[in-house]
Amino acid sequence: MSTTTLDKKQRKIIEEIPSLNDFSRIYFYTIQSKFDNDFVRTLDSVIGLNDNTLSNWLNITPKTLRNYKKNADLVLKGNIKEHIVLILSLYKHGIAVFGSAADFEKWLSAENHLLDNEAPTKFLDTISGIKFIDNRLTALEYGENV
Template sequence: MGVTSFPKFSKSHVPAIGNDIDILFFIKNEEVDLQYLNYLKEITSFSDEVIAHWLDVSVKTLRNYRKSESDLKESLKEHLVLLLSLYQHGIDVFGNAENFDKWLDTKNYFFDNLAPKDFLSTSSGIRFTDDRLTAMEYGDNV
């Protein structure tokens, strides 16, 4: 897996989910900040409540992050980078964020009849979801 480019960040890129070392060094060497958080909100149709759940913060904390220039915690940066990487992969597979959001919000047999979005609050859940996207790329009916 390579590096994924985001249209909003001409100088920035996010490593693919399967490459933990690249993600680690990306978080250490890039300024993962409010722009990344705002970009996630921009590309998804999910509410602040859902995004806050994914990031394991309260809605109030999420909104405060958006208003201030305070630094994000390392664990939050990592989770944010993983979510953005997942979104880029999902957009590549589904053609756009809207179709990917619909898939994330639909109950799925491979996710124990839960919606994939319910798995995005942990790194392992994001990786599992990303693996399902890769399976779809290779013709699996996910």
């Protein structure tokens, strides 16, 4: 993720997003933040993947995702907002581990024999799956094969 492609508000969101392993901070950050449209725009800016992939992760249709991007007065349902915050937190961690969004996304999309030959992206449509992949990133930081 290059912060040069993010606007000031988006950079602030990325800086403030809590670590995935701090569940209470994630919870309170999510319910107290009123940046719903900014979360969607930041997700779209940070992630170099298409709307179909993002909408699959969020369990919504691509059309709904596009409507979210356009609606400045957007108020997200709590579960969608939490999912977006967790994905952004995962990306923040993944970019720190791999050094770039491109390298992280390459790892995310590659089949991994330690994940039953599934790509890590397969796990990002659930909260527990995001936490699982974040745990794999932490394991990578400590030298495990993942």
